[in-house]
Amino acid sequence: MQTSFSIAQLADPNIAEADKILRNCVHCGFCTATCPTYVTLGNELDSPRGRIYLIKEMLENDRPADAGIVKHIDRCLSCLSCMSTCPSGVHYMHLVDHARTHIEETYNRPIVDRSLRAMLAMILPYPGRFRLALKAAKFARPFRGLVKALPGMKPMAAMLELAPAIVHARNKFSTPGEFKPANTINGRVAVLTGCAQPALDPGINRALIELLLRKNIEVVLPEGEGCCGALVHHMGRENDALASAKNNIDAWMREVEKSGLDAIIITTSGCGTTIKDYGYMLRNDAEYAERAAKISALAKDATEYLATLDFGEPTTASNMVVAYHSACSMQHGQKITRQPKELLIKAGFVVKDVPEGHLCCGSAGTYNMMQSEIATTLRNRKVKNIEKTGADIIAAGNIGCITQIAGGTKIPIVHTVKLLNWAWGGEKPEELKLVS
C-alpha cells in the first residue's frame, strides 16, 4: 500500500512504525474472511482491511478521530485473527494499538461512554477495587434489566450480567511470597498474580504452583507486581499502560538481580500477549528499553513452560473428552497452538478441536461489556461450535474466555492447568465435582 506521510510526520517514531506496517499491506483482503466482526456484520469497514484504510486516512491527514472511525475501531476485538491469516506479515496489533492511542488523545467521547471507560480503568486493574466492585455488582444484578433500558447503559448491564456469584478473597496464591519445593531446586520462576483472575478463580495459579513444586521448581510471587496493563492498553490509555509495564519490569528485575529467574509464567494468555510486547512498547524509552526486552523474553505462557517438563504418566485416569478452546491471545497473539493440546493428551484426556476455532468468543478484555451485542453473538456461535464436539468439558487458558463462554453453556469450562494438575496428583477442579 502506498503511503504519503511527510518527512516531518515520519520524524515521530510511532508514525514511522505505522508507515512501515501500512506499506506491508497489499489489500488482498484474505484477512476479511477470518475477522469475527466482518463475519458477523458483513461491513468492509468492520474488517481488518477496512480499518487499515480508516487508520491510514486519519494518520496521514493528521486528523483528530471522528465518531465514524471510532465506531469501527471500537468494534475491533484486537483478537489478531487477521494477523494469523495475513500473507504479508502486516502487524495489525501495533497499528490498531497506535490508532486507539490517537483516538484517546484526539476524540471527545460522549459523557456516558467516557465515564464508563474511566470507571473500568479505575477498577479493573486493581484487585482490591475489583473485588469490591464484584460484591456490589452481586446486589445490583437483579436490576440489570432496568439498567439496560437506560440510554448508554448497556455496558453497565453487561457488567452486571458477567458478575460471578462467588468473589474469592486474597490467599497465599495471590499475595507476594515464595514457594520452595521439598527437594533439590530444579529452577526458579515468577508467576504473574494478575488483577482480575485471583478474584474470579484463585484455583488457577494454585494449580500451576502445585504442578511446578512437584517438579521441584521454586516459585516466587514478586512484591510490587501489578496488572500487566493490557486492559488500559486496549482502551488507548498509553500512559497508564506504560506505567503498569514499568512497575512490573521493576518488580521482576529485582527478582532477576536477587536470585535469578528462569521464566515469568502467566496463566492468562491476554496478559501474556501484552507482557511479551513490553519490549516493543518501551523500545524508545532509554531507561527501560533493554530491561523491557529482557522481561518480554522471559515471559512464558504456563503451557509453554510446562511443556518443557517431564511429568511422566498421569496419576489420575480420566478419559474425559475435552474441547480445547484456544484463546485468541494464545493462538493469534502468542502463536501457541500445540503445547496446550499435547499436554492435555499426555494427561490422559481425549482432546477435540472446536470448529471455527480461529473465531473469537467475544470476551476480548472489556469488549464483552462495551460491545455486548456483538460479543453475545460471537459467544453463542462459539458455544454452538463447542457443543458440536460432544465434549464433557471445555479447557481454555484465559480467564476472560472462561467467564464469557461459561455464560452461554452448561458444559463445565476449566482452565487447562487445573486439568493438568488434577491428572498429575492435584485436586479435582471444583467445576467438575458434579461430573463423573
Ligand code: SF4
Ligand atoms: S491479508 Fe494482510 S495484506 Fe491482505 S488486506 Fe489483510 S492486512 Fe492487508
Ligand code: SF4
Ligand atoms: S483484530 Fe480481530 S476483530 Fe480486529 S480487525 Fe483483526 S480479525 Fe478483525
